[in-house]
Amino acid sequence: LLKLRFFPRPADDIDVCMTALDKEFVDISTEQDGGLLKRIVVEGASDEKPPKGAVVLVHYVGTLAADGSEFDSSRNRGEPFRFLLGTEEVIRGWDIGVATMRRGEKSLLRCFPSYAYGDSGQPPKIPGGAILDFEVELISWNLKPKEPEEMTILERSQHVQKCKEVGNKAFKAGDYPLAVFSYEEGVRYAIYVPGKEGMIDSTFDHGGESQLAEDHKICIALLANLAACFLKEGDVAQAASKCTEALSLDPKNIKALFRRAQAHSEMRNWEHVLADLVQLLELEPENKAALQMRSAALLEMKRDEHKSKHLFSKMLGGSKAMPVEAKPAEGQSLEENRR
Numbered sequence: 043l044l045k046l047r048f049f050p051r052p053a054d055d056i057d058v059c060m061t062a063l064d065k066e067f068v069d070i071s072t073e074q075d076g077g078l079l080k081r082i083v084v085e086g087a088s089d090e091k092p093p094k095g096a097v098v099l100v101h102y103v104g105t106l107a108a109d110g111s112e113f114d115s116s117r118n119r120g121e122p123f124r125f126l127l128g129t130e131e132v133i134r135g136w137d138i139g140v141a142t143m144r145r146g147e148k149s150l151l152r153c154f155p156s157y158a159y160g161d162s163g164q165p166p167k168i169p170g171g172a173i174l175d176f177e178v179e180l181i182s183w184n185l186k187p188k189e190p191e192e193m194t195i196l197e198r199s200q201h202v203q204k205c206k207e208v209g210n211k212a213f214k215a216g217d218y219p220l221a222v223f224s225y226e227e228g229v230r231y232a233i234y235v236p237g238k239e240g241m242i243d244s245t246f247d248h249g250g251e252s253q254l255a256e257d258h259k260i261c262i263a264l265l266a267n268l269a270a271c272f273l274k275e276g277d278v279a280q281a282a283s284k285c286t287e288a289l290s291l292d293p294k295n296i297k298a299l300f301r302r303a304q305a306h307s308e309m310r311n312w313e314h315v316l317a318d319l320v321q322l323l324e325l326e327p328e329n330k331a332a333l334q335m336r337s338a339a340l341l342e343m344k345r346d347e348h349k350s351k352h353l354f355s356k357m358l359g360g361s362k363a364m365p366v367e368a369k370p371a372e373g374q375s376l377e378e379n380r381r
Contacts, residue, residue: 067080067081067150067152068080068081071138077135077156078151080142080150081152082147084179085144086145086146086180087144088144088146090144091141094128094141095128095129095186097126098125098126098127098183099180099182100122100178100180101122102115102177102179104174104175104176105174105176106172106175107172110175121219122220127140128141135158135176136153139153139176139178143178143180146180149177151176153174153176154173181217181219195253198232198234202232202257202260202264205224206225206228206263206267209225209267225267228260232257265284268281269281269284272284272305273308281302281304282309285298294321296325299321299325300322300329300331303315303319303335304335307342316336323336
């Protein structure tokens, strides 16, 4: 039996807890007091569980157990949530509950107040003393690496390469959120420059000219890959922004020019599309994809111009000509000129 005496609740809340037992919930609370319950919805793909200190990536939907009303959802935002497990970045129920999950597992965590937001709640969406249900899917996790300033130049270089490999694997699998996370981490480490209080150490040489060139090269690739992810996710503004960052390091990068043209095409910014393609075709005159995009962009631009002209002429046609009042002849008053 649940030790409800350690966790005072209103009668309705006890009913919720009893219903939980009927639905095969398991008490995973540290005190075994019924304050944290779990029911597996989808089994995980392996026996591995994330250790304390791991950076975990999850999707979740949070609802009030009393009436099922939703108060938060990473799925609605279209982006998984990541946090450092076991470090109190999140509510107690999550730190304990997610640590029991396996990769790919989806579970319902029922958190009573002492494992959630207590008597104060999180108004206005979460009232004080509320019992919360979280449907949590554990997507993946990585052990938290050392920060870039804690690494040697070689360690940083190896970590950046690893980030790229993880991102590429995730991209091929269609796991774009994980790919974005991995690529962004790679960029953060690749562009690292030491400094204090906002002042950059001007003597830092990235390990010499060859290492600096290597850092730039992989950073450009990571940014171009980020653009590809954002294009897949439909975030064309972010895709264009990442391409611009890549082109600031290498103005002749083919992938960045092409993907920025793709992003502008989705936004119907035809002049920007053609400008990027002109640069690209100067570098690769026979690039078939670029030639096809240029033809399509010119056709769409003409269609947009035709639509604009048609709309403009329709607006003019719909307005009646206003009479123009004649100016009086020299030496005549306005009244005399009317006569």
